[in-house]
Amino acid sequence: MTTTATVRIQREAFDVAAEAAKLTRDRTDAGAVVTFTGICRGAENGEPIAALTLEHFPGMAEAEIERHVAEAARRWPLIGVTVIHRYGRIEPGEDIMMVVTVSSHRAAAFESADFLMDYLKTRAPFWKQVEKAGGTSWVAAKAEDDAAAARWAPDGGRPETAK
Amino acid sequence: MTTTATVRIQREAFDVAAEAAKLTRDRTDAGAVVTFTGICRGAENGEPIAALTLEHFPGMAEAEIERHVAEAARRWPLIGVTVIHRYGRIEPGEDIMMVVTVSSHRAAAFESADFLMDYLKTRAPFWKQVEKAGGTSWVAAKAEDDAAAARWAPDGGRPETAK
Amino acid sequence: MSKITLRYFAWVRERIGKADEEIEVPAGIATIGDVMTWLASRGEEYAYAFENPKVIRAAIDRAHVKPQAVIAGAREIAFFPPMTGG
Amino acid sequence: MSKITLRYFAWVRERIGKADEEIEVPAGIATIGDVMTWLASRGEEYAYAFENPKVIRAAIDRAHVKPQAVIAGAREIAFFPPMTGG
Numbered sequence: 001m002t003t004t005a006t007v008r009i010q011r012e013a014f015d016v017a018a019e020a021a022k023l024t025r026d027r028t029d030a031g032a033v034v035t036f037t038g039i040c041r042g043a044e045n046g047e048p049i050a051a052l053t054l055e056h057f058p059g060m061a062e063a064e065i066e067r068h069v070a071e072a073a074r075r076w077p078l079i080g081v082t083v084i085h086r087y088g089r090i091e092p093g094e095d096i097m098m099v100v101t102v103s104s105h106r107a108a109a110f111e112s113a114d115f116l117m118d119y120l121k122t123r124a125p126f127w128k129q130v131e132k133a134g135g136t137s138w139v140a141a142k143a144e145d146d147a148a149a150a151r152w153a154p155d156g157g158r159p160e161t162a163k
Numbered sequence: 164m165t166t167t168a169t170v171r172i173q174r175e176a177f178d179v180a181a182e183a184a185k186l187t188r189d190r191t192d193a194g195a196v197v198t199f200t201g202i203c204r205g206a207e208n209g210e211p212i213a214a215l216t217l218e219h220f221p222g223m224a225e226a227e228i229e230r231h232v233a234e235a236a237r238r239w240p241l242i243g244v245t246v247i248h249r250y251g252r253i254e255p256g257e258d259i260m261m262v263v264t265v266s267s268h269r270a271a272a273f274e275s276a277d278f279l280m281d282y283l284k285t286r287a288p289f290w291k292q293v294e295k296a297g298g299t300s301w302v303a304a305k306a307e308d309d310a311a312a313a314r315w316a317p318d319g320g321r322p323e324t325a326k
Numbered sequence: 327m328s329k330i331t332l333r334y335f336a337w338v339r340e341r342i343g344k345a346d347e348e349i350e351v352p353a354g355i356a357t358i359g360d361v362m363t364w365l366a367s368r369g370e371e372y373a374y375a376f377e378n379p380k381v382i383r384a385a386i387d388r389a390h391v392k393p394q395a396v397i398a399g400a401r402e403i404a405f406f407p408p409m410t411g412g
Numbered sequence: 413m414s415k416i417t418l419r420y421f422a423w424v425r426e427r428i429g430k431a432d433e434e435i436e437v438p439a440g441i442a443t444i445g446d447v448m449t450w451l452a453s454r455g456e457e458y459a460y461a462f463e464n465p466k467v468i469r470a471a472i473d474r475a476h477v478k479p480q481a482v483i484a485g486a487r488e489i490a491f492f493p494p495m496t497g498g
Contacts, residue, residue: 017180028205042191126497127422141494289411304408
């Protein structure tokens, strides 16, 4: 199956419904659409935040996400996948990133979106800095994210691979 | 946590993005939004279809879905859930139903949407009739849907409960 | 004997030829399974609808029940094929 | 000896005080782990950035690698904290 795959890293906001519509338009085999949108929350550990600033590794971010999108298309029969990840300063209530997956059947759409999110969290070179009243700090990686990503890996999901 | 829950059974089309926006608006704790949209495909087992007609059991359909929405809100920390299921004649490319789940974290949003879909497929009193060139027929239930729903049940997921 | 509303959906409805009916359930009909066996004896269309009672699902007063569920106190019983929504 | 571009991100970048630099890697520096140990010896800011090398992730030519990865042939090496995108 040929999968329509789009990965964009951008500063601008995105429209998840428009991205989903692009993938289903003129496709009579699309039966299931899953979207995930990550939103900047207004607090972290109970403390209000003013904004997040997302730093990324240009070039590598696209390459890593594209690699995982290709892996998702290999594992599940997908009609389309779109991943958009923003960088720069993002205020509470604004969208941070989105994934859309389209398939004929719901299990493929759900599992591939979940898979992509787990890998984005742990493998895509993005770092979040949080602005609070007391200053800025870097968000720490969560062990639960590594554990979630490990669900998909036959080797137990070591986050690095030897070169 | 108080969960905003909406269930609608309607003939009319719906706007999944608008429904998602209603649940996140004015909420600074919303970090993850998952949407599922089920679309009428243009073919079934390789044969083109003209339309689906969805029959439902009014009253019981709402009650069953509301019960599962309440169960989802009990199992996961959800900010909001909206389920809309259409009935009547639906042509290929049109939306059949949607689920939106909103939470602070992605695992709750993904799992609850997946859970609701599995239960909608096997427990909500809806029946699909398919129109093809050769006439109309009722869509058969799939064993894989029962198996998917059974994932969530500690008792192995028997579809009926004794009264 | 008690009056109960019976409701039929999808191909159960089509085979019986009606969507609902009010019915007096005879004494001795205690469970959903009994109702199906009794209905099947009421004519060709019912026999056809309930020819394979194992595949038929039922609800009492809009809650799913098993074939062994007791119907005492029921106001409405619905029979239908496995659901295919979603 | 070979010229390599080093790139730093997030708090690794902040501690070192620059986003990238071109560097001659001395002979005997074979792996990513060796590079981190060597960099840590180059001054206070590097020592601070690499004070806990176990938490630092690395990429050679934009692919994730482990500390034992051999750097021979690398044009670019990046060091950064665990990722927190998504």
